[in-house]
Amino acid sequence: MRAIWKGAVAFGLVNVPVKVYAATDEHQVPLHQVHRDDGGRIRYRKTCSVCGEEISTDDIVKGYQTDDGRMVVLTDEDLDELPLATEREIAVEEFVPAEQVDPIMLARTYYLEPEKTAAKPYALLREALSTTDRMAVVKVALRQRETMAVLRVRGNVICLQTLLWPDEVREADFPILDADVQVRPQEAKMAASLVESLASDFDPSDFEDSYQAALEALIEAKVTSGRTVSVPSVAGEERAEGGEVVDLLSALQRSVERARDARSGKGGEPAGAADTGTGRSPATAGEPEPAESAPAKKASRRRAS
Numbered sequence: 001m002r003a004i005w006k007g008a009v010a011f012g013l014v015n016v017p018v019k020v021y022a023a024t025d026e027h028q029v030p031l032h033q034v035h036r037d038d039g040g041r042i043r044y045r046k047t048c049s050v051c052g053e054e055i056s057t058d059d060i061v062k063g064y065q066t067d068d069g070r071m072v073v074l075t076d077e078d079l080d081e082l083p084l085a086t087e088r089e090i091a092v093e094e095f096v097p098a099e100q101v102d103p104i105m106l107a108r109t110y111y112l113e114p115e116k117t118a119a120k121p122y123a124l125l126r127e128a129l130s131t132t133d134r135m136a137v138v139k140v141a142l143r144q145r146e147t148m149a150v151l152r153v154r155g156n157v158i159c160l161q162t163l164l165w166p167d168e169v170r171e172a173d174f175p176i177l178d179a180d181v182q183v184r185p186q187e188a189k190m191a192a193s194l195v196e197s198l199a200s201d202f203d204p205s206d207f208e209d210s211y212q213a214a215l216e217a218l219i220e221a222k223v224t225s226g227r228t229v230s231v232p233s234v235a236g237e238e239r240a241e242g243g244e245v246v247d248l249l250s251a252l253q254r255s256v257e258r259a260r261d262a263r264s265g266k267g268g269e270p271a272g273a274a275d276t277g278t279g280r281s282p283a284t285a286g287e288p289e290p291a292e293s294a295p296a297k298k299a300s301r302r303r304a305s
Helices: 076-080 116-132 185-197 210-224 248-263
Strands: 005-011 014-022 062-065 071-074 089-097 106-114 134-142 145-154 157-163 207-209 300-302
Touching: 005 134, 014 116, 089 145, 106 116, 116 134, 116 145, 116 157, 134 157, 207 210
Parallel strands: 005 089
Antiparallel strands: 005 014, 014 106, 062 071, 089 134, 106 157, 134 145, 145 157, 207 300
């Protein structure tokens, strides 16, 4: 794994230097948007709504539109000047009972790895959290944004789990929930009986993503039966982000052909029309290729025993 952040956990007078790693990863079959007739990839270009020109990544900044329609342009330099007191520190604010952290506020999870010199204070913090059954509420700046988070123990590792801010959690404002519903004792007993009949210890490995399995089987069947489309390389896409030539040999070959055509009086291809010949299509104008992911909803079911 690759560390995404380095800093230190600070609680009291103790500092624990750590590295932060993403703890989860979603595996999905990448589906692209293509032309039904010939299988060509659908490309998106970033253009300015005012001048209509295609804009490179270097010329794109953030902006905030005011209520009267004016635009506040925020450059990278402007954002870099904003104060982030916790930029390289995971500052412990307090230790709270674990049951008081509402799961709806939990967001992404990260693993904390101690530096070699911090093994002992790391173990000290881990044991303190475990024995007291508490979480440490912290503030941390990840990817230029300050967020609340908690430190909790999972096995022998301390996890950093980011939290939503209170105003980011919506209220369940459904009037029907306030209606006076009468539940008969027999109905409540039957519902409890149903719960008990399906009671079990949770084991995530008992479940599988049946949709993704079926999708992979469908793709494999089409490949095996030859139901694929050969998509030719498209001229003018040999440059990746920043104008870097992806396939130098192909570009040189095109240049030789254009020079030969120019000497013979023929019209050459426009500059930048070299074929990559790499078997893959680079992104254009610094924009990642669009991908239509499989639906987020999982069709989970228990595996046959």
